[in-house]
Amino acid sequence: MTNESTQPKIVGKLLELLKKLWLQLVALYHPDNLKKQGTKRSVILITLTILFPFILIGWWWSTEPNLFDVQAIAQRQATQHNEQIVTGYITTYTLITIANTLLDKSGGYLSNDIIPPSIFMDDMPNWEFGVLQQVREFTKVLRNDISRSKTQSLEDPDLAKAEPKFNADNQSWFWSSETQYQEGIEFLTRYLRRLADPQNNTAQFLTRTDNLRDWLEVVVKRLGGLSQQLSASVGQLRMNTDLAGDINQATSSSAELQVKTPWSEIDDVFYQARGTCWALIHLLQAIEIDFKNVLEKRNAIVMLQQIIRELEMTQKAVWSPMILNNSGFGLFANHSLVLSSYISRANIGIIELYNLL
Incomplete structure (x- = not known):
């Protein structure tokens, strides 16, 4: 009885407090008060008022999506559509989910x-591009090989x-990217429907060793390039190995190169790498299930799991308000070098897995 009587009082106090805050805001922006504040203060006040919601929205939209359970979402999808989880179902639906995340995230x-505010944001668009690259590359391998x-x-x-x-x-913007990607998702979904239909044998998902190697070869190049870009955040004088092994090179090149990622692009590369790793984690988890027989024959499942673990370390929260770029052994952190170390270790594991297969 006491609880029932106190609840209306609490609600009444909250409403009264909100009313007072609203009256104070109205008084703050009243023309008479703005005149008293002077032109300069009034302009600053109005500018901050406009920027504040944009900053909040930008912060919310910059939140990276969480990792998801590839097997659980595939099982839920199969149950909803009364489908069987056949070989390739989990990988294909994981690809669809990754693509959908690009369109449906905050x-x-x-x-x-x-x-505004998204026109002034570059971290999340670069994260999106990293994810998109993996969607493009896996779709290509799925089309041409698997x-x-x-x-x-x-x-x-x-x-x-x-x-x-x-x-x-x-x-x-004019020819909307979202529209094109949504149509791509619909075509992938049609392929998935045919793959899961036992009465329809027109769709195939072939878990051969050479198919897996074809995709891993693409991943190795992608991660290798990102690792180099991240390491170049501090600037290095490197030996030029671009044409190593090519005895018939058509152009001459210097033996040494000064490599440094421009200051304005350091956070771009960082978030592109984060997006790439986020997508790869899910695709590798799906591959572990659908290519289980191939991996077991080479006793490679533990190796793949360690690769996934290394990539999961790239998704740890960044507590700094900006991407720090100190020298390698300086007083402060260099986030690019930390991310590069995890990606390099994962890439070495993928190369070993590729050779083992």
């Missing part, structure tokens, strides 16, 4: 926005339509 897809039994076999019609959609300009 703030939606930001890379092609032309209005879904085809032979080099001269017909390609899957839905995958043939999906891949070009994901290769649309990621910053296009």
